[in-house]
Amino acid sequence: MHHAILLISCPDQKGITAAVTDFVFKRGGNIVDAAQHADPESAVFFMRIEWELTGFNVPRERIAEEFRPLVERFNMAWELHFTDEPVKVAIFASQQLHCLYDLLFRYRSGQLPHAKIELIVSNHHDAEPLARQWGIDFLHVPVVKEVKEQAEQTQLEALKAKGIGLVILARYHQILTQDFVRQYPNRIINIHHSFLPAFVGGSPYAQAHQKGVKIIGATSHYVIEALDQGPIIEQDTARITHRHAVRDLIEIGQDLERMVLYRAVRWHLERKILCYGNKTVIFD
Amino acid sequence: MHHAILLISCPDQKGITAAVTDFVFKRGGNIVDAAQHADPESAVFFMRIEWELTGFNVPRERIAEEFRPLVERFNMAWELHFTDEPVKVAIFASQQLHCLYDLLFRYRSGQLPHAKIELIVSNHHDAEPLARQWGIDFLHVPVVKEVKEQAEQTQLEALKAKGIGLVILARYHQILTQDFVRQYPNRIINIHHSFLPAFVGGSPYAQAHQKGVKIIGATSHYVIEALDQGPIIEQDTARITHRHAVRDLIEIGQDLERMVLYRAVRWHLERKILCYGNKTVIFD
């Protein structure tokens, strides 16, 4: 069963829900899910509506055009997706491969049905055997300070050549330039190994150990130009005690990272995330 | 701001969402929340829609009548509620008062704005000072096996005299008869001090200790005739270790019970719960 998904945000006012559901119904669409949220502070309205394409009497390439009057009437920002058009994904990794490994296993197990993992990019060679074994293209791009822009150029060309729609930073450990980030707005998901906003930047587990916290966390977020400041998608936490050394936090944290990154990726692929300002609405 | 809330369940088919939202919109209602769920196994559709009464051009006493054509068209079961009509609540307690105490504190703190706690019923006198102190009527009804039906008769009369719409069993420790239960279908919420379906019946913490589980739980559910078998509303769990004796489980469990009962009561009062078969849909 193939579905269409419409993500909408616009100034809050009367009649949006009715107009959108009526738009789908009048054209023969069976709505399988509809969710909405109005942010009282910004007075912005958010909606996600998903309907079956079977029986819908507008061909997918003409839906946008037919929807235009509503877009103009309500001043909507919107996205239209189809569940049978998977997103091409590139995963950037470095030397710690637990997140990469986890995503690949889930991918093969059918837990990421809306993704097509096309490329693994790394500044090291550690992930190469894994890529080969899973039959995924591997691009090795050394990242040295002096030639960072050149390295990113190589990466961007590969992403474009493959039509990548989502970049996952699976513990990549390199800071992307503004130029890179701007080309994939809300299309780069990072996993940060702390409970943000605590412990921004490097070695968050060492910071956590130093501080003596009793709980550690992990945070997945969209990447924006400001480091570790993008819209938070998902977080999770785990208890620790005084008995745990930094290496224990790293191990416990790896399990959090895997879960928290996976959930973010999955929600993104299921088109359940809407961004506003520096925050996210998750229609889970 | 006063709202109307419509809870609907009916056989799943095309057009329900559109028809219901259109119904509200056409009559000038601003929809503040709408959520839906279709159960694929039973092919039943569930919907909760909430809209502002201000600007809605049908007086509340005529809404049902105007909604009737949709009810008939889709073969709906439905409930209509208004947020400015609080539910009259009776709390049944026994000798362990932590849940009662917790609900009363939250009530006074404004965390149960849609309730009006009218009555505390108990087979013991322990809760009486608390009731007096909070200015709530207290009804002492001793429950002895031989006169159980008579005791329930006294209770039911009091409930009816006060127009009680929700009965909360806050660790009441008495089993209600079928006759009582039938008079308040999905209107009696119980807290059971285990992670159901594990440890049905008496002394669940002792059972848990005996079994050596590493996690305990609590469960709030609507009361049906079969003991501890009603639709589960909410559950929560907490870790324990071999160091915890039964009395520790009781203490840890009390915190779970308070939270789990409160959430169920709150969701019920906010009209976020729909029952089907022996399960619940929670539009949280």
Added chain:
Amino acid sequence: MHHAILLISCPDQKGITAAVTDFVFKRGGNIVDAAQHADPESAVFFMRIEWELTGFNVPRERIAEEFRPLVERFNMAWELHFTDEPVKVAIFASQQLHCLYDLLFRYRSGQLPHAKIELIVSNHHDAEPLARQWGIDFLHVPVVKEVKEQAEQTQLEALKAKGIGLVILARYHQILTQDFVRQYPNRIINIHHSFLPAFVGGSPYAQAHQKGVKIIGATSHYVIEALDQGPIIEQDTARITHRHAVRDLIEIGQDLERMVLYRAVRWHLERKILCYGNKTVIFD
């Protein structure tokens, strides 16, 4: 059954465990609990040992003297406590009373057997009826910037007059001066309504909402001179979503605060906490 509890910290070296357990055993003590921890970074050794006084052939007032050779041999910092000598407690509160209320209910329920709550201090009158109702002395001390030191003087005199051994800041909302803090080292427990070190200072729930985090937290810690920087005793977290307004975070957070403060107080009273640097060892 009355017990003695010895808390020890000293430079790590061979033989400490054997020497301490032997000390107790040789004098007829039955050890009911013994736990230890060695911090590899600081090379400090921590120990908690609890034994029955019945059968122990040294009167409690002479234990310290007999223990002195070990103290000198291992260069120990140490504390000796007896479970039948409850700690006199003062609770400081302000206008939000959920933590105070919770502690008092637990106290009456027997969950704080090693405390004797002697005094409630507040800069407002809101807690006064509660104090009266529970039969606990209430001290109203208005705190105005200009006379803060004078206010603290009044408070300190009351604490001393009553022999208070533990001060609990149950959402007190006033910053204590260095002078006050120094008089109760590791004897003042505060609850901060965020997951420290995130959201230090005022309005942490508003900060969390603004940031768009998906999880909120609460932190109990000993008070030191630097604001919200003292050794963390306990933390806990709860999930939130985009649907939660600041007032929802406040409500959800209150449940965390109650639990997290209670656990810290309980562990302190059970002598399960050892501080080192700015961190805690919890022998739970």
Added chain:
Amino acid sequence: MHHAILLISCPDQKGITAAVTDFVFKRGGNIVDAAQHADPESAVFFMRIEWELTGFNVPRERIAEEFRPLVERFNMAWELHFTDEPVKVAIFASQQLHCLYDLLFRYRSGQLPHAKIELIVSNHHDAEPLARQWGIDFLHVPVVKEVKEQAEQTQLEALKAKGIGLVILARYHQILTQDFVRQYPNRIINIHHSFLPAFVGGSPYAQAHQKGVKIIGATSHYVIEALDQGPIIEQDTARITHRHAVRDLIEIGQDLERMVLYRAVRWHLERKILCYGNKTVIFD
């Protein structure tokens, strides 16, 4: 740094802790960890003590003999382990490979330093490529009802030939015979995909979905003759909602299963588990 670990259980009485720590100290051992527990109901005392072999003036093969007087004095059951003698492990799997995959990744990442995974056993061929890729022997033993005992005979011979000390049932889906189980008492760890004692037996996620629970769980336990009744080692839980179908529970549950099985295996290998009756003491 190589350590010795002694696990002790015996009737509770005075002097055990002192005697055991003194035993180690007198022979030059530096105690790096010591933990104890006395079960008040059964009056059984449990102890785990770990010390450095460097400096210990008894060669490891003579420790048992020297310890014998204490064993006799206190009527101890005991085990002695050395951290540099890894346990040879066999993993039994079937067609769902997430737990196997997870254990192998952790093993390679250094998270199971006290294990030596020697053999993967399966009644299917699905795990074979994985075994080959990781360079671990794979034994395919079809299990058909009529020849179950014969199949187990083949398995047992392989286990013995390799000197296997721990069998992990990583979603093996076959019930072992009494004869098999008796040969590895407290040496077979199973993962059951429910929060035991709820949902014993087959299809626990379908059972959970049918019941309408709001939380699912997973349980790792030692295998005894009675199905799903062995001593529980670890459990964990995750929230679900009415929106989750059985296949969602299976996916969410797989993450629980991986974690819960791993923790049990790790604690077993670190010699942190003591069994008594049908329960476990975990010296974590």
